[in-house]
Amino acid sequence: MNRNPQGEIEEIEEEYSYVDAPAWTVDKVAAPPDQRSLFFTQSFPPIAVCWLILLVIMGLRIHFTSESNAKLTAENQQLETLMRHLNLTLLAAHENLGRYCNNLTVQFDLLTQNYTVLESKIKDLTAVNQQLETQRNNLTEQIQNMETNWNKLNVSRAQWSIDAYCPKTNNVQLCRACQEGWRLNQTSCYVVHDAVSTSGHNTWEEAREVCRRESSDFVIVHNQEEQYVLNYYSWYSTLTIGYWIGLRAEGGRWKWIDGSDLTESYWAPQRHHWAQQPPPPPADGQCVMSVQNVGWRSVSCNERKRWICKKKALSV
Structure with a gap:
C-alpha cells in the first residue's frame, strides 16, 4: 500500500513534538492513540488471511493445473499412439483392399474370357445340333424308306418262297419241304456245290457268302x-478236294460258325494212324473240309474247295 511522503514527515514531526513536550501529570487525562496505527493494527490480520487464502488458491490452482496438464499430456500421447495405430491399420486395410480389387479385376477378366469362349462354343454346339437335327431327320426318312423297302422285300421273299417251295405244274401248285435243287434229309435241306472244275470252287469265305x-x-x-x-x-471227294464245313480256327481254338466250341470231332487219320486224333492246336487262317469216308482235314481258308449248304426244311 503506497503512502504519501508528506504525511510521513508530519508524523515524524509529531513524534519529536511529543518527545519535547512536558510529561503529563497523573491528574491530567491520557492522550488518545493514533487512529491510523490503530486501523493498521486492526486490519492486518484479515489482510494476511486474505493473502494466505489467495496463495492457497493460487497454489491449488497451480497444482491442479499441473496435474490436469499431465493427464492431458498422457491422454494426448495415448490419442497420438491410437491415431498412429489406426493410420497403420487403415493403410494395411487400404493395401489389402487394393490387392482384393486387383484380384477381382483379374477374375472378372478371366470370367469375361471364359464367357466369350463358352459363348463361341455354344454357337458351335448350336450349329452342330442343327446339323445333327438335319441328319436325324434324314436318317428318319431313310429308316422309313428302308422299312418300306424291307416290307416290300419281305413280300417279295414270301412270294419267292411260295414260288420256290410251291411251284405250279400244269396250273396246279404243289408245295415241297425243299426248293428245287435241294435235297431233304429229316428236317433240313442240303445243296451240294460239287463243281468238277476248280474254277467252280471257292475259298471258305466266298463259299459261305454263296450259302448266305x-x-x-x-x-x-x-x-x-x-x-x-x-x-x-461229301461225294467224289479226295484228300485234296473236299467240302467246306462251318468250322475254322479262331484265337488258337476250333470254333463253329454258331459260336460254339468244338466238342465232337471226326478228324481224318494223321500220320497213317487210323485212330481219330485231332491235329495240333490250330493257327488262325485254318478252316476244315470234309472228305467222304475219311473225315475232316485242316487246310488254309484261302484254298479253293467245294462246299455244302444247309437250311431248315419247310413244314408242309
Whole structure:
C-alpha cells in the first residue's frame, strides 16, 4: 500500500513534538492513540488471511493445473499412439483392399474370357445340333424308306418262297419241304456245290457268302447223325478236294460258325494212324473240309474247295 511522503514527515514531526513536550501529570487525562496505527493494527490480520487464502488458491490452482496438464499430456500421447495405430491399420486395410480389387479385376477378366469362349462354343454346339437335327431327320426318312423297302422285300421273299417251295405244274401248285435243287434229309435241306472244275470252287469265305445268299449256311456237326449226313453228301471227294464245313480256327481254338466250341470231332487219320486224333492246336487262317469216308482235314481258308449248304426244311 503506497503512502504519501508528506504525511510521513508530519508524523515524524509529531513524534519529536511529543518527545519535547512536558510529561503529563497523573491528574491530567491520557492522550488518545493514533487512529491510523490503530486501523493498521486492526486490519492486518484479515489482510494476511486474505493473502494466505489467495496463495492457497493460487497454489491449488497451480497444482491442479499441473496435474490436469499431465493427464492431458498422457491422454494426448495415448490419442497420438491410437491415431498412429489406426493410420497403420487403415493403410494395411487400404493395401489389402487394393490387392482384393486387383484380384477381382483379374477374375472378372478371366470370367469375361471364359464367357466369350463358352459363348463361341455354344454357337458351335448350336450349329452342330442343327446339323445333327438335319441328319436325324434324314436318317428318319431313310429308316422309313428302308422299312418300306424291307416290307416290300419281305413280300417279295414270301412270294419267292411260295414260288420256290410251291411251284405250279400244269396250273396246279404243289408245295415241297425243299426248293428245287435241294435235297431233304429229316428236317433240313442240303445243296451240294460239287463243281468238277476248280474254277467252280471257292475259298471258305466266298463259299459261305454263296450259302448266305441262298438263306442258308455251312453244315455244323454236333452229333453222329449230322456227321453221317455230312459224310453222305461229301461225294467224289479226295484228300485234296473236299467240302467246306462251318468250322475254322479262331484265337488258337476250333470254333463253329454258331459260336460254339468244338466238342465232337471226326478228324481224318494223321500220320497213317487210323485212330481219330485231332491235329495240333490250330493257327488262325485254318478252316476244315470234309472228305467222304475219311473225315475232316485242316487246310488254309484261302484254298479253293467245294462246299455244302444247309437250311431248315419247310413244314408242309
